Amino acid sequence: PSLEVEFCGRLYENPLMNASGVCCMTTDDLDSMARSRSGAFITKSATSTDRAGNPEPRYVTVPLGSINSMGLPNKGIEYYLNYVLDRQKRFPSENPPFMSVAGMGIDENIKLLNIIQDSEFSGITELNLSCPNVPGKPQVAYDFELTDRTLKSVFQFFTKPLGVKLPPFFDFAHFDDMASILNKYPLAYVNCINSVGNGLYIDVEKESVVIKPKDGFGGIGGEYIKPTALANVRAFYTRLNENIKIIGTGGIRTGQDAFEHLLCGATMLQIGTELQNEGTGIFERINTELLQILEQKGYQSIEDFRGKLHSIT
Ligand SMILES: C=Cc1c(C(=O)O)[nH]c(=O)[nH]c1=O
Numbered sequence: 001p002s003l004e005v006e007f008c009g010r011l012y013e014n015p016l017m018n019a020s021g022v023c024c025m026t027t028d029d030l031d032s033m034a035r036s037r038s039g040a041f042i043t044k045s046a047t048s049t050d051r052a053g054n055p056e057p058r059y060v061t062v063p064l065g066s067i068n069s070m071g072l073p074n075k076g077i078e079y080y081l082n083y084v085l086d087r088q089k090r091f092p093s094e095n096p097p098f099m100s101v102a103g104m105g106i107d108e109n110i111k112l113l114n115i116i117q118d119s120e121f122s123g124i125t126e127l128n129l130s131c132p133n134v135p136g137k138p139q140v141a142y143d144f145e146l147t148d149r150t151l152k153s154v155f156q157f158f159t160k161p162l163g164v165k166l167p168p169f170f171d172f173a174h175f176d177d178m179a180s181i182l183n184k185y186p187l188a189y190v191n192c193i194n195s196v197g198n199g200l201y202i203d204v205e206k207e208s209v210v211i212k213p214k215d216g217f218g219g220i221g222g223e224y225i226k227p228t229a230l231a232n233v234r235a236f237y238t239r240l241n242e243n244i245k246i247i248g249t250g251g252i253r254t255g256q257d258a259f260e261h262l263l264c265g266a267t268m269l270q271i272g273t274e275l276q277n278e279g280t281g282i283f284e285r286i287n288t289e290l291l292q293i294l295e296q297k298g299y300q301s302i303e304d305f306r307g308k309l310h311s312i313t
Pocket residue numbers: 021045068069070071072073102128130131132133134194195219
């Protein structure tokens with residue numbers, strides 16, 4: 001069997017990539033992703049200029065996942081754009097990395113996307129509408145009118161492939177309302193989900209929180225969030241028109257987790273917490289485990305089962 005996937009008109013050797021934010025802050029991080037067995041990779045969400053982010057400790061690995069309140073530290077969009085444009089020139093036959101952007105508001109999102117639109121970048125852009133950790137900044141995608149207004153403005157000028165990174169939703173009315181907004185726009189994909197916002201992890205021995213920002217409140221990733229991630233992948237896969245693909249993110253630690261996301265309808269798969277824990281060797285491991293599952297089940301390709309999750313009739 002083969003793990004090859006077609007996404008936005010490009011062929012990838014497998015569906016695995018990093019989740020923006022993990023292993024993508026510096027050119028060294030990005031080079032290690034480029035050398036890995038991932039099928040693709042994405043930059044850290046960029047703002048107009050570099051940001052230090054929140055005070056440390058701001059990312060902590062915990063038994064069932066992670067908690068983070070990084071606060072959108074990044075090197076600024078020019079740094080990441082220079083990196084991806086350089087790779088485009090040096091490796092013209094390869095798929096360019098994905099570019100992620102996360103403005104502090106609609107104006108900065110428009111500005112960032114205009115920079116990408118006016119550049120030679122020929123890859124895929126991810127608009128992050130779900131950063132939960134910038135104090136005083138609510139997550140865009142929890143404001144449905146703002147999301148609609150943002151996408152309306154963006155698609156006045158942006159003609160390159162664009163996806164949006166969404167936070168988790170927990171209510172069928174929200175799945176329905178968000179899907180009806182997204183279906184209005186020529187999106188390449190939606191990425192479900194970002195970390196589950198504003199969780200709290202406690203160190204009982206110290207009787208203390210474990211991260212400094214926001215009195216310890218931070219986005220939760222890892223095993224904790226797989227059921228929520230799978231539900232959001234499935235909810236949008238069944239509601240969006242079929243040319244809006246799904247990237248599945250959240251709780252992928254094994255080939256089986258990857259298989260579950262694909263069964264729910266995901267086309268590409270992003271790994272965050274477990275990549276942070278294990279390093280880029282994880283891509284070789286999960287590709288191997290996923291191939292074993294396809295072999296055991298007699299599938300030749302992911303197309304044979306993508307989205308074919310059974311309900312109980
Ligand atoms: C881009 C900011 C994000 C951050 C962050 O930089 O705090 N953490 C997340 O879990 N998700 C985000 O989208």
